[in-house]
Amino acid sequence: MDVPELLEAASLLVPERIATENDITVNDVWEYLVHDEWEVALDLLEELGDVHQLSLSFWETLATAAEQMRLEKSAAWCHWRGYETRHGIIRADLTLRPAAETRRQTPISGAGVLRPMWNIGHRTATGAPALNTARLWAEFTPFLEPGGHTAVRLAPLDPSQWQHLQPGQVITMHENRSVAGAAVVLEIQRPSATVTT
Known part of the structure; x- marks a missing residue:
């Protein structure tokens, strides 16, 4: 499928009743698709997926469209959301240790590269x-x-090891034996059987 077909297919997986905080709906996406504004349509679909739990097919289709448009960060985000659809969401409030107290002296990428x-x-x-x-x-x-x-x-390599986490729990980040940062778990969402396909 080409980009317009992929975006159309993804938009068909979005319930008409959902809307973003700015009242954007799937009908707005269709308006941009009609005018070949594919990047805007992709951005709106990502927003809709962030306010309502959508299927793995939705995220995989968006990732393929973003890859075809050479939008690396959007593709990475859609793959990330596909992972969360399969395995659940873990959100935390992270504070890194200052450079004077740790081995790391440079910024870390925020786009899912660091493990x-x-x-x-x-x-x-x-x-x-x-x-x-x-x-x-x-x-x-x-x-x-x-x-x-x-x-x-967070996207665990072995999600089964993380099942015991609870909001409010403190976990520590390590890039070597020493502590590189501390995080307070904010949210845990288990995967929903109804949106994993």
């Missing part, structure tokens, strides 16, 4: 912390400076 380890409470047989890996997406910034603070989304 730090996290102390989420598991222990080894000897009682030492057992760290779990999860990719990190910063919600409101393209880069997070040492000492910075922002809301993040």
Whole structure:
């Protein structure tokens, strides 16, 4: 399928009743599609997907359209949301340690590239912390400076290890043995069986 067909297919997976905070609906998307404004239509579909839990097919179709339009960040975000559709959403409030207190001296990418380890409470047989890996997406910034603070989304490599997390729980981020940052879990959404296909 080409880009317009992909965007049309994705828009058909959006219920007509949902709207963004700015009252954007799927009808607005159709207006942009009629005028070949594909990038705007893609952005609006992403917004609609962020206010209502939509299917894995929706996110995969949007990711393919974004890839065909060479919109790397949009494609990465749609793939990320597809992962969350399958495995659930983990949001946390992350504060990185300042550069003077940690090995990291440069900003980290906020777009799901970094795969730090996290102390989420598991222990080894000897009682030492057992760290779990999860990719990190910063919600409101393209880069997070040492000492910075922002809301993040986490995509665990093994989601089953993260099932015990609860809002309010403190977890620590590690890029080596030392603590690189601390995060307070804000939200846990389990995957919904009705939107995973």
